[in-house]
Amino acid sequence: MDLRRASRPSYLVVGRAQFLGLQDAEGGPITREAVAAALTDQFSVGFGSPSVVRGADLDTFDRRLRAAGFSLHHLSDPVDQRLVLISPGADAPLTMPITKVSWPALVTDLPAGAIREALAPLATIRALMVLDEHVRRIRRGEVRNDDQKIVARLELVEQGTGAMAAPARLSVQPLRGYGCEARRIVRLLVAAGLRPVRPARDDSKRGDTGALHVPIDRSAPATALLVAEWSAYLAALRANLAGVLDDVDTEFLHDFRIAVRRTRSTLKLGRPALPEDVTDRWEPALKWLSGLTTPVRDLDVHELGLPVMAGWLVAADPADLQPFAVQLRRRRSAARRSLVRGLRSARFRSILSGWEDVLADLSRSPGGQATRLTAGELADLSIARAYRRVVRGGAAITPDSPAEALHSLRTRCKELRYALELFAPVSDDAAGKRAVADLKDLQDVLGRFQDADVQKHTLYGFAEQMRAAHAPTKALLAMGELVAHLDADQQQAREGFDRAFARLSRPAGRQRMRLLTAGR
Amino acid sequence: MKVLALYNIKGGVGKTTTAVNLAYLAAREGQRTLLWDLDPQAAATFLFRVRPRVKGGSRGLVTRSRPIAEALKETDFEGLDLLPADFSYRNMDLELDDTRQRTRRLGQLMRSLSGDYDIVFLDCPPSISLVSENILHASDLLLVPLIPAALSLRTLDQLTRFVTDAGGNRPRVKAFFSMADRRKRLHREVIATLSREHPRVAHSVVPALSIIEQMAERRAPVPAFAPTSPAAVCYEQLWAEVRPT
Numbered sequence A: 001m002d003l004r005r006a007s008r009p010s011y012l013v014v015g016r017a018q019f020l021g022l023q024d025a026e027g028g029p030i031t032r033e034a035v036a037a038a039l040t041d042q043f044s045v046g047f048g049s050p051s052v053v054r055g056a057d058l059d060t061f062d063r064r065l066r067a068a069g070f071s072l073h074h075l076s077d078p079v080d081q082r083l084v085l086i087s088p089g090a091d092a093p094l095t096m097p098i099t100k101v102s103w104p105a106l107v108t109d110l111p112a113g114a115i116r117e118a119l120a121p122l123a124t125i126r127a128l129m130v131l132d133e134h135v136r137r138i139r140r141g142e143v144r145n146d147d148q149k150i151v152a153r154l155e156l157v158e159q160g161t162g163a164m165a166a167p168a169r170l171s172v173q174p175l176r177g178y179g180c181e182a183r184r185i186v187r188l189l190v191a192a193g194l195r196p197v198r199p200a201r202d203d204s205k206r207g208d209t210g211a212l213h214v215p216i217d218r219s220a221p222a223t224a225l226l227v228a229e230w231s232a233y234l235a236a237l238r239a240n241l242a243g244v245l246d247d248v249d250t251e252f253l254h255d256f257r258i259a260v261r262r263t264r265s266t267l268k269l270g271r272p273a274l275p276e277d278v279t280d281r282w283e284p285a286l287k288w289l290s291g292l293t294t295p296v297r298d299l300d301v302h303e304l305g306l307p308v309m310a311g312w313l314v315a316a317d318p319a320d321l322q323p324f325a326v327q328l329r330r331r332r333s334a335a336r337r338s339l340v341r342g343l344r345s346a347r348f349r350s351i352l353s354g355w356e357d358v359l360a361d362l363s364r365s366p367g368g369q370a371t372r373l374t375a376g377e378l379a380d381l382s383i384a385r386a387y388r389r390v391v392r393g394g395a396a397i398t399p400d401s402p403a404e405a406l407h408s409l410r411t412r413c414k415e416l417r418y419a420l421e422l423f424a425p426v427s428d429d430a431a432g433k434r435a436v437a438d439l440k441d442l443q444d445v446l447g448r449f450q451d452a453d454v455q456k457h458t459l460y461g462f463a464e465q466m467r468a469a470h471a472p473t474k475a476l477l478a479m480g481e482l483v484a485h486l487d488a489d490q491q492q493a494r495e496g497f498d499r500a501f502a503r504l505s506r507p508a509g510r511q512r513m514r515l516l517t518a519g520r
Numbered sequence B: 001m002k003v004l005a006l007y008n009i010k011g012g013v014g015k016t017t018t019a020v021n022l023a024y025l026a027a028r029e030g031q032r033t034l035l036w037d038l039d040p041q042a043a044a045t046f047l048f049r050v051r052p053r054v055k056g057g058s059r060g061l062v063t064r065s066r067p068i069a070e071a072l073k074e075t076d077f078e079g080l081d082l083l084p085a086d087f088s089y090r091n092m093d094l095e096l097d098d099t100r101q102r103t104r105r106l107g108q109l110m111r112s113l114s115g116d117y118d119i120v121f122l123d124c125p126p127s128i129s130l131v132s133e134n135i136l137h138a139s140d141l142l143l144v145p146l147i148p149a150a151l152s153l154r155t156l157d158q159l160t161r162f163v164t165d166a167g168g169n170r171p172r173v174k175a176f177f178s179m180a181d182r183r184k185r186l187h188r189e190v191i192a193t194l195s196r197e198h199p200r201v202a203h204s205v206v207p208a209l210s211i212i213e214q215m216a217e218r219r220a221p222v223p224a225f226a227p228t229s230p231a232a233v234c235y236e237q238l239w240a241e242v243r244p245t
Helices: A031-039 A112-123 A181-189 A222-247 A250-269 A276-312 A320-341 A346-364 A375-395 A403-422 A427-469 A475-495 A497-503 A505-518 B016-030 B044-048 B057-062 B087-096 B105-111 B130-138 B152-166 B187-198 B230-242
Strands: A021-022 A044-047 A051-059 A071-076 A083-086 A095-096 A131-146 A150-157 A171-176 A194-195 B002-006 B032-035 B079-081 B120-122 B141-146 B172-180 B201-205
Touching: A021 A150, A031 A044, A031 A171, A031 A181, A044 A150, A051 A375, A051 A427, A083 A112, A095 A112, A112 A276, A112 B032, A150 A181, A150 A427, A150 B032, A171 A181, A181 A194, A194 B105, A222 A250, A222 A320, A222 A346, A222 A375, A222 B032, A250 A375, A276 A346, A276 A427, A276 A475, A320 A346, A320 A475, A346 B105, A375 A497, A375 A505, A403 A427, A427 A475, A427 A497, A427 B141, A475 A497, A497 B130, B002 B130, B016 B032, B016 B079, B016 B120, B016 B141, B032 B087, B057 B087, B057 B105, B105 B130, B105 B201, B130 B152, B141 B152, B152 B187, B172 B187, B172 B230, B187 B201, B201 B230
Parallel strands: B002 B120, B002 B141, B032 B079, B032 B120, B141 B172, B172 B201
Antiparallel strands: A021 A171, A021 A194, A044 A131, A051 A071, A051 A131, A071 A083, A083 A095, A131 A150, A150 A171
């Protein structure tokens, strides 16, 4: 018999006290008759008919469950379907019968119960989706004591055929409170010639973008650094595209937009090192792409924030916001139709393929560029310029400055942040981290200010339309309360501006920037 | 974690069969369920084929010298665990009397399991005692099986008064008719009157059916071995009516 280890975790090998799968050391097939014979003196063993079990391994796209040590499986056989959640350190998996769920699904779509409660804080707004599937022929068995009480369950995964087939395996799952009996069962099986094995880790990378991170030093051509970053963003963009088109969850669009925004910002930062035709053509193209995705994202932000906003209401009832929620959904559906049209258009396809060609060209001929800036030189130039723009913009802010001035400063801060992150591999690490920390505070203040401003204006816009459509007065009054709350939030953020800006522009902050841009 | 106690001062009214069947139904719908067999007769323990033995006995649990988690037994049914009875439970009153917060100790023990279970069923011994007081303090719902008889209302009123007088946590009280025989005029009349007029009486009725008696022979809940039987349907209706939200 093939003694290779399984390439995936054993089927339902779970729990801290679990005895792992067993394989026959002599190479003979594991049969139910052999298992029964090994245990017959002390236990009675029964196996059911073989069943073909289809298993789907589930996780969020960004593998949040795996990162927290959990694994989730949807198992179906001819008799039933169930959801199995294996938690780190738990004695036993949580299981739940399941019938009417199709994947991807949000946690809120799952039936109420312990599994949903355990998954809610892990997956939050991300959908659970199938990351891997397998089919196995399994015989389930039970080991009973003299009282005919089940003390352990067996699962015999029969040897499959074909190159990808997992080897035959027997797993012994003790029932809680019957650890002694399970240990005795394992001892008897080992004495009969079976050998314990541990399942191999699941190292499959589905869901990753596949981007490679190449180490780059200061003397490398600046284009090499830019191309490496853009390749990663392009990979993220492609990886999230299907989720955006299928509207799996709102985070696909969010991550898609981040990839576009970072590409745009780094394109701007990279101007001194790039041929003019590259920036001339691609800056407007990426601006179009960014604009295409904005309406849906803005509406997503509103929809996701509704439960929190409902909590702000003092005089109004949360239910009063229902007409607003309906209006939001309607607008989002319309905005999504435009987004999908755009993402399925020839223009978008040509942007994707054209941008990929640009990256290929730049990586093939780094010496043929208009300038021969190194990564270190571009880092120094870009960070110094972005920092100067932030300090100048911030210093010009007075108590009477309009909201647009703070919005513009926020954009400059984002550019500086991207510059610090883009050039982190070729900059002073400690100074870079401290500079980001200084900047974060200011970005937070400006972010709260702008978000409140945008939300206020959007609410006004919605309220106008809803009033024209004769929406209930209660809904409009509730929205008015939200506007008042947002206004207070905005004022509070504005009051925090001077302190946050001073932290970045103070002598220590300037010194950090000098360290970053003085070369190494 | 919700605690649901099957309780009646009288014995032989269907507490154990109801506790076993409802616990099975709760587990079947995905709730992590525990049934604590508090009756030293250990009938629920027997029905799940578990040996009526708890290391350290009643004293070990009550004094916490033995962790409660060590006494748990997984039943043959997914998601359903049992805390078995032990003959030493007949002395539980005395053990509780020796502890501080003697009317709240069982609740404290159960709270230590709140991360492991969504719902706990208590199969209570037929008595009014310190154990009963503990049960009142620990429960969210007291589910009272009543045999349809002229004295049913009196039993229910006595119990309601006992709950009111106990002070502290006051669980909701819900009664239901058990072992009902619709061939008997008296049963029909009592059920019709009380189900209609008494707010604490459930509409669901569990009849006296031989398949329920077969539980002792099959040693399993009715919905497990006879899922389409009228008895299984009755228990499903009762569960739908009393399920904690």
